[in-house]
Amino acid sequence: MAEALRVGIAGLGTVGASVARVLRDKAAELTRQCGREVVVSAVSARDRKRDRGVDLGAAKWFDDPVAMAQTAEIDVFVELIGGDEGPSHASVKAALEAGRHVVTANKALLAKHGVALAETAEKKGVLLNYEAAVAGGIPVIKTMREAMAGNSVTRVFGILNGTCNYILTRMEAEGLSFDACLKDAQRLGYAEADPTFDIEGHDTAHKLSILTSLAFGTRIAANDIYMEGISNISQADIRAAGDLGYRIKLLGVAQRTESGIEQRVHPTMVPTASVIAQVHGVTNAVAIETDILGELLLSGPGAGGNATASAVVGDIADIAKSRPGFQHGPVFGLPAKELRPYKKAQMRSHAGGYFIRLTVHDRIGVFAAIAKRMADNDISLESIVQHAAGPDSALQKTVILVTHETTEAAVRKAVDGITKDDHLTDKPQVIRIERAE
Ligand SMILES: NC(=O)c1ccc[n+]([C@@H]2O[C@H](COP(=O)([O-])OP(=O)(O)OC[C@H]3O[C@@H](n4cnc5c(N)ncnc54)[C@H](OP(=O)(O)O)[C@@H]3O)[C@@H](O)[C@H]2O)c1
16 A cells, blocks of 8 residues: 555644544544555644644644644644635645645635645646635535536636625524524624624635636636625615515626626525525525536535535545646646636726616605616616605605616716715615525
8 A cells, every 4th residue: 555645734723633533533534545544743823722622642743834734744734724825825835845735725825825835836846736725515616627627618607605604594484683693693603703704705706706717717816806895785785686586695796798708796686486595594506607518516625624524535535546647637627827818807888787776865756767767778667666765655655677688887986976866765685696596
């Protein structure tokens, strides 16, 4: 039997401790599957004394993850610290430079430094695997990187943040406010004490930037993503969406258009009957559309110790099975130097249907003025409905418009015009409608 693969795990939190447990509990299966043993020979975290729920006594302890990355006592460096700078970046870079294979679950790191790290991995002839970085346990990286050769992707989109999907699911199912659902998510450990990163779309954007690179062979461009979070989604939006046959989801969408590649993260209305609309709670889903395959939807657990560890262990097993000359392909599907610069499509030229909810003074002429602003901007309406608005219904009305396909620029101009007309009593709400089967 080949020599054992020696693994060093940096970070022994939710994911790192789970990885150590799975490697211990599944040692016999992994040995059979890989044709060699996989052993944890080194570990690093901040607090040496903390009980990690697994005996790591046989592994050498390192206070400094960079020193562990450079030691000749490991073959694979597994980075599960988190963060796009500091110890995670320094240690992954050091490991690749020292010729160690790397496995990471860190989307923030890859969104920022992915291309440079891929270049180093290629130069050193080592693997950089990151299945757990996007959609946790769902094998989407493997699917896109290895199983779709020859396909040209036209669109990739998904529910990539379990916290947001949990909040939106509960708002719809129980009629609760955004704030109440967020508090529950925090109590249950689905949301961080500071939830900004999740609910304002940053986490989804990091994951989307990696999918975009794999889908379109472009250099990662996380800073170019148009981003809106879910904190301004109200019960009025959820109910109106339901009445119209839609459900609201926070989607990350990357799409090839005539003017370039659109990358956007925002609340989206998807048809209630579509498959992605059936993805509830903390579950994640990724839809990939290609010319040869058609549409593929992968769905499953996007976070949590065990699900994420499953993806990390899969990446480690791939390294254990790889032999010189039979290694897997390049980090982002193409050699790093062949990744093209990302050509950004302007959000103003985004084309699609729109939901617009307006709260207006109840007075003569308002309805006609709104319809005129739409017509002036060549926006054709699928429906326009007016009904009483809440406790002040004697004074104000809600107007809900659904447009046929139009552009972001036209909608923004029309809504600006309506706002200037001084008929509104509240901020207008605009939610894009996404085509989904
Ligand atoms: N949690 C999930 O469900 C999930 C899902 C997908 C991807 N991820 C990604 O996986 C990574 C880890 O997430 P996590 O939830 O496991 O984080 P976590 O529970 O906060 O664990 C972080 C670990 O890093 C260690 N650490 C921090 N600074 C360090 C340093 N300077 N040197 C050595 N160790 C250090 C901590 O040590 P101490 O324990 O001693 O403080 C801790 O063990 C992140 O990149 C995250 O985005 C997580």
